[in-house]
């Protein structure tokens with residue numbers, strides 16, 4: 001079972017306690033953007049086989065949204081961090097790079 | 108490769124030589140330097156695409172490249188439900204085309220795919236569901252897809268092992284498609300591979316595509332673990348790996364890859380000769396020819412490429428079915444497995460041109476693309492050969508941008 005640590009309440013939560021929310025750090029496009037940008041924001045996804053930054057909600061716990069870095073090819077969890085982050089924390093990125101030397105980095 | 112036909116006479120003839128004279132079912136070639144068209148992915152959709160490129164358009168300088176083995180993706184992992192009772196017109200057209208091609212597939216391919224149109228029920232277990240399915244019946248009648256609404260007494264007559272009284276989810280009737288059913292999934296892949304090989308195409312297994320080359324916005328070829336291959340046209344038909352191939356080609360798709368699981372029970376005596384889907388409780392069941400109860404449910408929620416699903420989903424699926432089928436509570440589970448399904452936002456597929464000239468995608472069949480294999484191959488081949496296809500028209504990847512969704516989230520309600 002997938003276990004993620006909620007960065008707010010510190011609980012190590014089983015996936016039955018959590019609700020997945022898809023890709024994190026999407027740049028929001030709205031009025032004034034091109035159709036392509038809006039389409040990209042709403043629908044196009046990286047969906048990588050490997051390192052993935054994603055949104056989760058501690059649905060049956062504190063109820064808050066948070067972010068996680070996880071490998072979709074092995075289910076290894078690299079870490080979790082607050083939803084207010086605009087990009088993955090630098091130390092987390094470094095830790096991922098150590099474990100996945102071939103990783104292209106956060107883009 | 109010249110191939111001998113399978114027939115009852117062939118069995119008698121081979122019996123004379125102790126069955127030592129059977130040929131390979133398909134050739135195992137090494138890739139050539141260049142093909143007119145290359146298809147990536149030897150699942151049902153990739154193989155059917157190649158087959159119809161040859162059969163309908165005479166294009167046989169074609170290779171099908173597969174990183175694993177034939178049908179080792181979702182084509183060999185699904186629960187084999189075939190039906191065409193969708194809601195929207197473009198879906199009805201392609202799913203019904205596929206279902207009708209399944210009727211004669213064994214004869215067309217000279218390969219027994221064990222198509223069994225045993226009848227299929229989608230149970231109405233809430234007022235909402237009843238209304239939704241009655242609407243589907245009306246839509247299907249207008250589309251020329253034969254379905255009807257049946258009352259609880261007829262459901263009980265068709266499926267005596269079912270408890271229709273509830274208490275939580277009484278069966279209020281069912282959407283019934285008499286010519287829906289199942290087929291042998293591996294045989295579909297093997298039958299197409301054999302037919303493609305017989306037309307002179309190269310089916311190449313154990314060969315992973317690692318790069319896609321293009322020049323001036325047009326496709327030039329691919330790099331593989333067995334060397335570089337040039338091609339004029341490239342079809343990406345890789346289901347759960349579509350985003351990975353799109354990334355190699357330099358664009359993004361409206362797709363997310365999720366794990367979907369299924370399981371079979373120990374084999375038991377024949378007890379249910381139709382397929383039953385219960386979408387409210389999120390489970391479905393049929394009985395295989397070997398006697399196993401084949402059971403499936405919903406997908407996991409998070410991006411996943413491991414072909415391993417979450418344990419709690421198995422429990423959820425079985426728990427859901429026990430009220431309606433009390434007898435399964437005593438069955439032992441024999442096997443469980445997972446596949447990686449390619450989900451789109453509107454639960455409809457993409458059969459489409461892409462931002463790169465000469466590259467086409469066929470994906471997004473998600474939890475329900477076994478039933479559509481022949482229709483999808485038919486449309487994709489036409490799109491690749493002619494540049495447009497009436498059956499594929501509405502399934503362009505650009506429909507999201509244009510707001511022309513083909514919403515099948517109800518028809519595809521439970522994953523099948």
Ligand SMILES: Cc1cc2nc3c(=O)[nH]c(=O)nc-3n(C[C@H](O)[C@H](O)[C@H](O)COP(=O)(O)OP(=O)(O)OC[C@H]3O[C@@H](n4cnc5c(N)ncnc54)[C@H](O)[C@@H]3O)c2cc1C
Nearest residue numbers: 148150152174180181182185186188316446476477478523
């Ligand atoms: C558990 C489960 C139950 C299902 N039940 C049903 C059902 O009852 N009815 C129904 O209609 N549908 C069902 N489906 C859905 C159905 O199985 C799929 O929609 C369908 O099989 C997809 O076929 P495909 O040919 O597109 O993909 P696949 O069969 O997955 O083929 C894609 C192939 O591409 C290959 N590939 C990937 N990357 C590369 C690469 N880089 N290079 C070379 N090759 C590559 C893979 O190895 C794979 O063999 C179910 C799916 C699952 C997982």
Ligand SMILES: [Zn+2]
Nearest residue numbers: 006009058062
């Ligand atoms: Zn919490």
